[in-house]
Amino acid sequence: MLQAAERPNIYCETLGPDQFGIIEKPLTLAEQIYNKVWLRKIAILVVLALGWEIYGRWLDNPLLVPPFSATMRALIADVANGTIPRRALSSIEVLLIGFATGTVLAGLLTVFAISSRIGTDFLDTMTAMFNPLPAIALLPLALIWFGLGIGSLVFVLVHSVMWAVSLNMLAGFRGVSATARMVGRNYNLSGLRFVARILIPAAFPSILAGLKIGWAFAWRTLIAAELVFGVSSGQGGLGWYIFESKNQLEIPDVFAGLLTIILIGLAVENVVFRFIETRTVQRWGMQT
């Protein structure tokens, strides 16, 4: 046995970084391909479309589930003759008006909520009451108040967007760290400047999540509302297109309408929101 006192001190020479052959090695092509998010997502979509095609052909009943290829043919035909783009534009126009109004109102409400206790209580109570209320349930009332037309649609859209967005905004503002707040006050920021320069950027991940939820809610509400009464200012949106096609038993067209909504949703999520995310919260290291 070696005694503790007999252990010598050991000193070693370490190698310099130039002495090593490989410190960094590029990944293989397959690994690089697998690392691309959009490629993985497209692969998922291809598998889903393939499953749909196989099921549709096996079922062989285009009135229930037309295969993917038939839906695509209907989609391409109606896109080419301009029906779907026109309907989609009409829907998106109403959607944007409602979404923007709802978001601005939510912003005002939340700023009011964080600036006073009574404001917080007001927002808490209002969201507790109205957030669970489906916007579509207000449609009959809206039709009486605003008539058949864009006014009623915007009203229900604002209702569906506002509460979800303000809940997320408020949660975001409340979660801003005490240090960031103290830093802002150290530089004499107060009131709206404090909100704009400190609170909004610091709460941006929550605000963005709220906007995404609001966007999805707005779509659902709009399509549902159009299915109920549809036509506004002479021409309906996508919901009305789906409803019409169903009445004429053009089931591939119904699927084409649904597919359009899905495609727009995917595009907004993966292009618009993705762009905002990479430019803000990801660059700032607030989201990994």
Place this chain on the structure above:
Amino acid sequence: MARGATLASKTASDMAGLRPAAPAVALRGRAATDAETGRPLLDVRGVTIQYKTQAHLITATYRVSFNVLQGDRFVVLGPSGCGKSTLLKAVGGYLTPTEGEIRLKGERIVKPGPDRIMVFQEFDQLLPWMTVFENVTFPLKTTGTLRGKAADARAMHYLEKVKLADFAHSYPHTLSGGMKQRVAIARGMAMEPDILLMDEPFAALDALTRTRMQDELLSLWDDTRFTVLFVTHSIPEAIKLGSRILLLSPHPGQVKAEINSVPRGQDNSNEAAALGREIHDMLFADQIEEAPNAAGG
């Protein structure tokens, strides 16, 4: 209120029993000599700070008085629970003392302001949506201290001083903890405030980085002779960084002593070791109960 008052007066009488009036008089005497040479930069006089939690009214500090002169490296040292961070927040203007007053250049402190820049312990004091450079220029521009090119030049000057000019356009999340603290120090110094308030800025760093940061802070001080009020719970850090050290006792924080540190650069000398032992004995003279909130300092 009643609870806080009885607690405070009880500890006050304990204090009187432990330490006779002589040192206190000596303290006041020293403050008077400062007043002769010139008005102190920061005048903390009889400050009692109380704050409420859900169930209690807590007295954080009791009648704390001290003066900070221009160019001081003034360290507030004490165990956790002595109210040193609370005291610093009061100097920052985030808290209002229940008794006594704090004056900076004769002006009473009532709210936060850019004449006293805080450097916090937390790394999230850098605003993550701005680059390092934008973080440093932000207070300059938002307070109207400097505009445009002048602000940019000042920011770059101080970033060079903390050796981070190469990282000016990186976002804070890509920096290490020590680098983030250096940016925060550069941001504070770029404002050229009357006094820099540092709340244990190196406490969250590893020991090696911490030592290097202390050396860098001292060499920055050699350059610009800024006034700094520095809060710490580490005796070696206080001796190394401070030119003058204020010792606080815990629960509530009261002044135990205000002493000169060893001369600059002699923090490894025998005198420094002796001073360290002296401070240690003073801090641990009375039994310290475990603080219920370890974070509150």
